[in-house]
Amino acid sequence: MNLFGVMETSGSAMRAERVRAEVVAANMANAENTRTESGGPYKRHHLVFAANQPNLNFGDSMHTVHLGSLDQDHVQPEGGVHIAGVFEDAGASLKRYDPGHPDAGPDGYVAYPDINPLTEMVDLMSASRAYGLNSSAVQAEKGMITSALDIARS
């Protein structure tokens, strides 16, 4: 058991929340995007989080933790969180009547992504709050490590 492992756990969450904020930003940036490589309008992206395999006894957690592994995306510290995947929304796109639009169908309707700025903002706010929560946890862990260093000093 070591204190740096606690930091890795919080770090994994900060990384996951940052990716979530990026996905929200991408969704909002493409809210009016009617043209994609795969054809059709942009589809809203969903991010799914999954808990890392928990190690309930803590005894053999020492080997999973090593310094400098925070910047490697594939590392999954036990007890932390990872991104299970980014999925496209399966729902139908929004139809708006605009016959003059270059992407309008034969019926004069243009397919727009079904993106609601309100849900995106709520998601962004929640991601930012969770990021802040985990960063304050890192702050607390730093305080603990600093105080542990005081043992040697006298």
Add this chain to the structure above:
Amino acid sequence: MQVTTELGEHLARYLDLSVNEAKVTASNMANIDTPGYRTKGFDFGSEIAKAFDSFEDPRSHLVNMHEVDGLVSRPDGNNVSIDRESLHLAEAQLKFRTGIALLRLENQRVMDAIRADK
């Protein structure tokens, strides 16, 4: 000659357990948005009593983890509460600092005894 004291050994176990508490709390915080995640925890009082009673290496001591009940679940099945976790993290931090302070005092005491002839 023995320079480690009984209080020092006890404090080591106490510190170990408070780090475990911080770890569990950080893990709960990390999974605040994971669908279906259930808050985990352990009983500090009974675990510390168990750790004090055992003679084995404190690092091999297994903490009896369980899912915390009595929390409100959100529609996605997640029941992590920010308030509870923040409180527990602050608590673990204070416990750790208390342990460190006591350990420093204890080490100082041993050092004083070593330097008693000067």
